[in-house]
Amino acid sequence: MINNIIFDFDSTIINAEGNELLVQSALQRVPAGEREVKQQRLLDYTIKATNGEIPLSEAMRGRFALAEITMEDINRVAAEITKTINPMIHETIVDLQKRGKNIIVFSTSIEQIVLPVTQKLGIAGENVFTNTLKTDNTGKILGVLEENPLFMSLGKVYVAELLKSQGRLVDGTAIIGDGYSDLAVKKNNIAEMFVYYSGTVDREEIRLQADFTVDKFDQLLPLLSSTAEYSQDALATKSKTSVEVIPEVVLLENVHPVAIRKLTEEQYVVQNFKNAWSEQELIEKANRANVLGIRSKTKITARVIENLHDLWVVGAFCIGTNQIDLEAASQAGIPVFNAPYSNTRSVAELVVGETIMLMRRISEKSEGAHNGLWLKQAEGCNEIRGKTVGIVGYGHIGTQVSVMLENLGMSVIFHDIVDKLPLGNARRAKDLYDLLERSDVVTLHVPDTPETRNMIGEKEMVRMKRNSYLLNLSRGKVVDLDALHKMLEYGHLAGAAVDVFPYEPAGNDEKFTSPLQHLPNVILTPHIGGSTLEAQENIANYVSDKMANFIKTGSTIGSVNFPEIELPRVENTHRILHIHKNVPGVLAKINSVFARRNINVEGQILQTRDKIGYLIVDVNMDVSGQVHNIMKHITETIQVRRII
Numbered sequence: 001m002i003n004n005i006i007f008d009f010d011s012t013i014i015n016a017e018g019n020e021l022l023v024q025s026a027l028q029r030v031p032a033g034e035r036e037v038k039q040q041r042l043l044d045y046t047i048k049a050t051n052g053e054i055p056l057s058e059a060m061r062g063r064f065a066l067a068e069i070t071m072e073d074i075n076r077v078a079a080e081i082t083k084t085i086n087p088m089i090h091e092t093i094v095d096l097q098k099r100g101k102n103i104i105v106f107s108t109s110i111e112q113i114v115l116p117v118t119q120k121l122g123i124a125g126e127n128v129f130t131n132t133l134k135t136d137n138t139g140k141i142l143g144v145l146e147e148n149p150l151f152m153s154l155g156k157v158y159v160a161e162l163l164k165s166q167g168r169l170v171d172g173t174a175i176i177g178d179g180y181s182d183l184a185v186k187k188n189n190i191a192e193m194f195v196y197y198s199g200t201v202d203r204e205e206i207r208l209q210a211d212f213t214v215d216k217f218d219q220l221l222p223l224l225s226s227t228a229e230y231s232q233d234a235l236a237t238k239s240k241t242s243v244e245v246i247p248e249v250v251l252l253e254n255v256h257p258v259a260i261r262k263l264t265e266e267q268y269v270v271q272n273f274k275n276a277w278s279e280q281e282l283i284e285k286a287n288r289a290n291v292l293g294i295r296s297k298t299k300i301t302a303r304v305i306e307n308l309h310d311l312w313v314v315g316a317f318c319i320g321t322n323q324i325d326l327e328a329a330s331q332a333g334i335p336v337f338n339a340p341y342s343n344t345r346s347v348a349e350l351v352v353g354e355t356i357m358l359m360r361r362i363s364e365k366s367e368g369a370h371n372g373l374w375l376k377q378a379e380g381c382n383e384i385r386g387k388t389v390g391i392v393g394y395g396h397i398g399t400q401v402s403v404m405l406e407n408l409g410m411s412v413i414f415h416d417i418v419d420k421l422p423l424g425n426a427r428r429a430k431d432l433y434d435l436l437e438r439s440d441v442v443t444l445h446v447p448d449t450p451e452t453r454n455m456i457g458e459k460e461m462v463r464m465k466r467n468s469y470l471l472n473l474s475r476g477k478v479v480d481l482d483a484l485h486k487m488l489e490y491g492h493l494a495g496a497a498v499d500v501f502p503y504e505p506a507g508n509d510e511k512f513t514s515p516l517q518h519l520p521n522v523i524l525t526p527h528i529g530g531s532t533l534e535a536q537e538n539i540a541n542y543v544s545d546k547m548a549n550f551i552k553t554g555s556t557i558g559s560v561n562f563p564e565i566e567l568p569r570v571e572n573t574h575r576i577l578h579i580h581k582n583v584p585g586v587l588a589k590i591n592s593v594f595a596r597r598n599i600n601v602e603g604q605i606l607q608t609r610d611k612i613g614y615l616i617v618d619v620n621m622d623v624s625g626q627v628h629n630i631m632k633h634i635t636e637t638i639q640v641r642r643i644i
Helices: 009-013 018-027 032-050 056-065 071-083 087-098 111-120 155-165 180-187 217-224 227-241 257-265 279-285 302-307 326-331 344-359 362-370 396-407 432-438 458-463 481-490 533-553 586-596 624-632
Strands: 004-008 102-110 128-131 133-135 141-144 173-177 193-197 212-214 248-251 269-272 291-294 313-316 388-392 411-415 441-444 468-472 493-498 522-524 573-581 601-609 612-620 637-643
Touching: 004 009, 004 155, 004 180, 009 018, 009 102, 009 111, 009 173, 018 032, 018 056, 018 071, 018 102, 018 111, 032 056, 056 141, 071 111, 087 102, 087 217, 102 111, 102 155, 111 128, 155 173, 155 180, 173 180, 173 217, 180 193, 193 217, 212 217, 217 624, 248 257, 257 269, 257 533, 279 302, 291 533, 302 326, 313 533, 344 362, 344 396, 344 441, 344 468, 344 493, 344 522, 344 533, 388 396, 388 432, 396 411, 411 432, 432 458, 458 481, 481 493, 533 637, 573 586, 573 624, 586 601, 586 612, 586 624, 612 624, 624 637
Parallel strands: 004 102, 004 173, 102 128, 173 193, 193 212, 248 269, 248 291, 291 313, 388 411, 388 441, 441 468, 468 493, 493 522
Antiparallel strands: 133 141, 573 612, 573 637, 601 612
16 A cells, blocks of 8 residues: 655656756846856756766756856746646645645755745645755855755655654655656665656656656556545546447458458448558558558558557468568567468469479460460470479478378478478478479478578579479569579579569559569469468458457467467456566566555466567456556556456
C-alpha cells in the first residue's frame, strides 16, 4: 500500500525549474548579446544537474552567478507560476489527499516561489521542503543557504531519510519526478516506487529506471490508490471501460474471399482492396487499422510500423515474410502470422509438372505449334523415370516434391543445412556440390537469407551435370539469372523453370523483364507457385483464424516473430495482454502492484523471445479496467490491450 507520495516540485508540479525561471527573469536586464550566451549556460546547468552530470551545488552557484536577482523577480515568477497551475494537478492532489495520502513536496527552488503554489494546492506547509534564500544585511540576494540539504545533489535522499527516521514515512512511499535525485530516493530504498513524470521533458536514461511512467497527473490515481479506493474506482469506471473496441481490418492485394467472410463474421469492420499499397499509402490510409492483411507485394517497413499507432497484428496471406520488417514489428508489440504450409501442395505439384515439361521440351514445342511449326521429334526429350532429382532445401515443400517425384520413378537426393529425416528412399547428399554433380534435375526450396542469396551462381552451375535442368520456385535472389542465361546459351544446361525473380512487378499492369526471356526450353511464370484456388483458400482460412484468435484470446501460436503462448479463458474474467521489453523484474513489478491491491490473478502465462516479453493475465472483470490502466504505465510496456 502506498500511503506517502513525494512530489518533485520543479518540472513536475510546475513545468520548469523555479530557480531557472528566476535567473531568466533577471537576465532580461542583461544586454541582448550577453543574454543569449548566459541563457545557454543556464540551460546547460539545468540539464547537467538533472542528469547527475554535475553536482547540484555547482549548478546552483552557477545559475545565481549569471545575473543579479531581485525580490521583484521573485514576486513576478511566483505570481506567474501560481496563476498557471494546471487544474488537473490541483484536482489530482486534492483527490489523493481525500484518499488519506500524505503529500510531500521536495524542491531545489526557494520557498518564496514554492509555498504560494503548494498553499494553493492545499499541501501542508510542514510537508514542503525547499531551499532558503540568502541575503546580506542590505537585503541584496546572494543566492541560497548552502547549509540546506536541498542545496546538494543528494539532498532529497537526506531529507527523505530524515522523514523516515522520524516516522513520517510509513506504510509505503512513492516518489514522482523526472530527475536523477528523484530516482536516488528509490534506489536508496526509501521509496518503494518511482513514477517518472514525462509531462514536461523526456530524460530516457532516467525513465527506463522508473517503475511506472505517466504523462498526465490523473494517471497517478490508479497507481497510488489503496485497495478500498481501487475497488470504488473500478465500480465507478466499470461502465466506461467495459465497451470493447470493434477491430478495424484492412486487407490488401485481393485476399481470398474466405478471409473477408471469416473476419466479417467476427463482427470486425473489414475493408478489402485489390492492389498493394506503397509505404506512404499505408501510413495515410491504414492509420486507424488494428489488423492489417497483405500478400507478397506490400512492404511493411519500420517506418510504416512506427506510424500505425493502433496496429495490433499483421497477417501475411502467403508463405514468406520477407516483405515485413519483423524486428520492427516485434519491438512495436505486433505479432505477425503467415501460412507456412497452406500452399505447399500447390508449389510441389508445379515442380512436378514443370520437371516433366522441361524434360519433354514442352515449352518450345508448344510455342512452335502456336507459330505454325510442327516439331514432332524425340531428340532431347526424356522420361523422368530413372533420373535423379536433387532437392536443395528439404522442408515442407521439398519433402512433398521428394515423395511425389519418387512415386513417379525418380531417385531423390537432397541437401539441407539442418539435419532432416529422409522420406521414402531419399538420400542426403554429402554437400551442395555433390548434389549438383549427381542430379539430372535440381530444384530449389530455400528461404531468402544472406546465406542463400546467389547460392546458385556460375561456379555452382558449372558443377551441374551437362544437359541437366534447374528449377527455382523458392526466392528470387537465390539464383544468379545472368549466369543461368549464360549456361543455357552455352548449352551446358538443357532447360530451366523460374517462378520467382530478384525484382518483380508491383502489379499486373507493370512490364516484366528478365534475361531469360525468349530462351528455348525455359519456363517463366509470374510467381504463381502457390497461386491455386485451393492454396489461396487454405491460406485465407489459416491466417484469418490466427489473427482472429489473437484478437479474441491473445494466442500467438504460429507467429513468426513473437513468443508463442496460449492460455485457456476463465469465466467471469477479463484478459489483459501485456507486451513489454524483455528485462528482468517486469513480472515481479506487475505482481507486486496486484498484491498491494489484493487483486487475485485467475490465470497467467509469460513467455519471452529475444528483446520482448509477452504476458497474458486474467483478472476479475470488476477490476480489469484499473488493471489495464496500471499496466499501461509500467515503464517497460510496449503495448497493452484488454479483452472483454
